Amino acid sequence: MSRTVQGARVFHWPIRVYWEDTDAGGIVFYANYLKFFERARTEWLRSLGLGQHKLREECGGMFVVVETHVKYHRPARLDDELVVTAHLSEMGQASMTILQQVLSKNERAPASPAELLCTGSIRIGWVDATTLKPAKIPKNILEVVKQ
Amino acid sequence: MSRTVQGARVFHWPIRVYWEDTDAGGIVFYANYLKFFERARTEWLRSLGLGQHKLREECGGMFVVVETHVKYHRPARLDDELVVTAHLSEMGQASMTILQQVLSKNERAPASPAELLCTGSIRIGWVDATTLKPAKIPKNILEVVKQ
């Protein structure tokens, strides 16, 4: 059973669009937003003291993605400067859901509001590092993440 | 308004897992299933006579992904031989939804049933090739796709 998390902090991470991220449509290839979301989640966890090595070595496991739901509103383009957010929205014993957005910082009109390009709801589950089987999220992680 | 499509043909496309598809967890990186899904959708459209050049040159537009919903059930690994399906499930005037699965062909036990690794629901919208703005799906495409 998972419960909604109220008032969780919103984490922000800047990302620049390079050639590698685009496709022949002239825009960011849609699968690559999952990469942008993951970079922001990784940095969000690191900002909480939960780097990849710590998770694996001290907590004995890692998070794996079990479900993604992404909506594409407007395209990002080569060289765009984006901000990707991460924000805990639901929390269960073995998984949690992070809401994420990709926003465009308009460099040519910095005073104008950021445009929403893409939204994602990413559910990640905890697995044992050795068996890769689902397991309960360790308590010390739960406590840190909820803050 | 979109409506459910009954009894649509299920298209199958084989995909082999290479090093490029995997990550340090030893499994296929989850964002890459979107690539596998797209390869199968592209080949499904081609099998209906709707190659990328035809869409653009004769129909004046292209499909873009507007929403993805993916569930990850079991991991695929290096060298696995997969089958990816594509199957029209909903159809509107400007977009349609394709249900897709990634199944594992167990080469060591070919008689055993294929394992379901990943399911996706991918909504694609039609856009004008020049303006990239949403537009009604051309009738000749609708007719072919519904078969």
Add this chain to the structure above:
Amino acid sequence: MSRTVQGARVFHWPIRVYWEDTDAGGIVFYANYLKFFERARTEWLRSLGLGQHKLREECGGMFVVVETHVKYHRPARLDDELVVTAHLSEMGQASMTILQQVLSKNERAPASPAELLCTGSIRIGWVDATTLKPAKIPKNILEVVKQ
């Protein structure tokens, strides 16, 4: 000390260009040719009975790329049907060099000669599967590969 291999068989592998392979220049992103080369090398080894599992489980190691040299002659585009070749050119005790080409099959003029798009010289070294340290290529592999 490595020696030139004369008269080695040229292996061919077909590859289709999908959206995932392209960039905003409208062409295949140059780093992706390394993926195309690797798919062809993997299938070349498989055609010799040297699949990834066999290499690891029976031979106790794997090949890793130690050097790449790639020249880009002409761009490939979305939906192009390519042929990628692999061809052993040098052989040492711990590494070997494979020459590779990406050729374009012109679907609209199938009788015209294939265009050369890209050439690569890829040196791969054998490493122990456990320590990941360089090691001598097992004899049974050498014998099969030289054929």
Add this chain to the structure above:
Amino acid sequence: MSRTVQGARVFHWPIRVYWEDTDAGGIVFYANYLKFFERARTEWLRSLGLGQHKLREECGGMFVVVETHVKYHRPARLDDELVVTAHLSEMGQASMTILQQVLSKNERAPASPAELLCTGSIRIGWVDATTLKPAKIPKNILEVVKQ
């Protein structure tokens, strides 16, 4: 005819390794170093006032990669913090060669020297933005880049 450039400034760009960059060998997938090199080249050009939009809109063209030569010395791993360098080494009328390195910042022993993981020699050519044909590098770019 191209000539060697002496004493060019070495540009540095930090890069973090994420899951997307790794493969099932537990290390960074070798093709992805080309992405790292490109991010550093892009930021090097931007630091000289030569952003992608400026190149295209004011100079009427763009740089494309025509040849890459990469040596892989030691693997980078998940979560590693890397420094990627870019450094002009040769300059011709229509192309130039940039030498690049990927170095590992050892976070656990910050006083120890950075390890060299990968070296690349990347030749980029100037092409007209409309025709995509090779062209002479505009003078204002040459002058800025040589500094």
